[in-house]
Amino acid sequence: MKKKSLGGALVAVPHIVWSALFIIAPLLFVLYYTFTSPEGGFTFDNILGLTEYADIFRTSIEMSIIATFCCFLIGYPLAYFIARSTERQKKIFMILLMLPMWTNLLIRTYSMMAILDDGGFLNSILLALDLAPVHIVGTKGAVIFGIVYDFFPYMVLPIYTAIEKIDRRLLEAASDLGCSNAQVMTQVILPLSKSGIVSGITMVFVPSISTFYISQKLGGGTFELIGDTIERQFQSYSTYNIGAAISLVMMILILISLAIMNRFSDGEETAGRLKR
Amino acid sequence: MQKIIELHNIIKEFDGERILDNIDLDIYDKEFITILGPSGCGKTTTLRIIGGFETPDSGECLFDGKRINDIPAYRRNVNTVFQKYALFPHLNVFENIAFALRLKKVPEDEIIRRVREMLDMVALRGFEHKNVNYLSGGQQQRVAIARALISHPRVLLLDEPLGALDLKLRKDMQNELKHIQQRTGITFIYVTHDQEEALTMSDTVVVMADGKIQQVGTPIDIYNEPVNAFVADFIGESNIVDGVMIEDGRVRFSGKEFVCVDGGFGKNEAVDVVVRPEDVDFVAPEKGMLVGTVTSVTFKGVHYEFIVDIGGFKWMIQSTDFVDQDERVGISIDPDAIHIMKKSEYSGKYGDYSSFSDELDSLSDADTVEEE
Known part of the structure; x- marks a missing residue:
């Protein structure tokens, strides 16, 4: 028994070392910088000064919520469709879904610019067709589009897995008991894929609230997201402390939203009432 | 209704x-x-x-x-x-x-x-x-x-x-x-x-x-009037043997002629004959309508289950009377226990107990047909 637990401890050593070096230590640095001034003295000024960035926080949260919601709207039907396809089709759709993820995010963002820019590919087509060109790059819409494009596979995959797990007989049982097709969806498929929805939302919301590159390129420098602000603070040594303070607040915000999401998925385990 | x-x-x-x-x-x-x-x-x-x-x-x-x-x-x-x-x-x-x-x-x-x-x-x-x-x-x-x-x-x-x-x-x-x-x-x-x-x-x-x-x-x-060999075999246990309907009420199988209650078949029409294991009675060999050798005995609680070799065909017989293995027995069947069915695509596929026993040697027994 004792020997076994020693072996178990040994297996965990690389993970513990890794966590200490690359997770715990950086977090401690963030904490240290947050509560010190550039000269090294203890201070709350960094945190208190964050009110200046309130607007940027609000925009970031707003845009990541919109982007996550769009991902869900597009992703859920797609996940459902793939889960209901034949085995062969499933493989093809999966490859199509993953394919863009094999390309680097920066390259994808640049190519999106090339397509959507005022003098870009899309507008040359519109002009060639004698249609009015559209101004996309530099708008919030372009940034949301970029976030959705980059992160929506992370929405589709967990939902797909959850829907695929649902026993087909449950759907037959539901229609046997009087569910129309729409009711089978709301009464059985949606509640039973809740765990997938929760992880999908988490996996899209977290990276999109802290994204920075997409907004710089597709936003055309017209507005900033919180990720951009953090990046800028860390570009000069004198503002490390402010960057750390923003990061800390961000982390706390994300932790709170994860806690809320987890409450939802916990609810799934205990059988509850039928929704009306 | x-x-x-x-x-x-x-x-x-x-x-x-x-x-x-x-x-x-x-x-x-x-x-x-x-x-x-x-x-x-x-x-x-x-x-x-x-x-x-x-x-x-x-x-x-x-x-x-x-x-x-x-x-x-x-x-x-x-x-x-x-x-x-x-x-x-x-x-x-x-x-x-x-x-x-x-x-x-x-x-x-x-x-x-x-x-x-x-x-x-x-x-x-x-x-x-x-x-x-x-x-x-x-x-x-x-x-x-x-x-x-x-x-x-x-x-x-x-x-x-x-x-x-x-x-x-x-x-x-x-x-x-x-x-x-x-x-x-x-x-x-x-x-x-x-x-x-x-x-x-x-x-x-x-x-x-x-x-x-x-x-x-x-x-x-x-159970009592299965229409073909499939049904007779699938519902309960059945001995299904080839027979010839001589005329209404008279059927020939296993080399003997029997009185039965079924009719409505053609003269000398080939038929499947069903006899349920529990409808067969043991009698002394000299009084038996058919005579065979017991090849296996299984105790089932309420009754015994015997496999009896009659002219190379293995019959299943259920009885509360005990007969020992290898003993020669005569059997008697009442006319109303003989059920006649028309030949179907399932004829010959079911109702023979030669492969029923766990002992594989009884399989080879079926190949060496001994005439009574």
């Missing part, structure tokens, strides 16, 4: 393979009907067509005389108890049972009353708030029955509902199901491969094989 469901010339194919081949079946109101057959015979597909989960390629399905081929499952006045139950894992016992009523927006107090009623019927009072995932197989089964019956369907479909239960529980549930059916007056259409279950519970048994209906009748008819 009034017909509630009629199937006319139903044909169904999957991937070019014919699963149902011209099914014609009338099901009467308030009866307990069992569709019985080996796996792959098309019994579940027949049930799924009635439930609305499959559409026949051709043919008609009528409910109360009206065509329902194109009516989706959720608008049919039919409910199903699924194999492995298919309870909703996200709902507790109460909500699983209440599911159909909630969809119909039945008032809360009526829902509570009717769910209670169902819980009483299946003896699950007090289980309302239990998680269905933690119930035993028998309890899940009861929830599934209650869930299907709460909206008072005209017809209840049961797809091998007792298949996953152990023997003792299965016997109890058989009685309970029969009881529920009689009390509610709902037509039960029950699918099983277990012949004993079919005989115990049903008013009518439908025997299926290879996508075709072989025979429809009461359990007693099916």
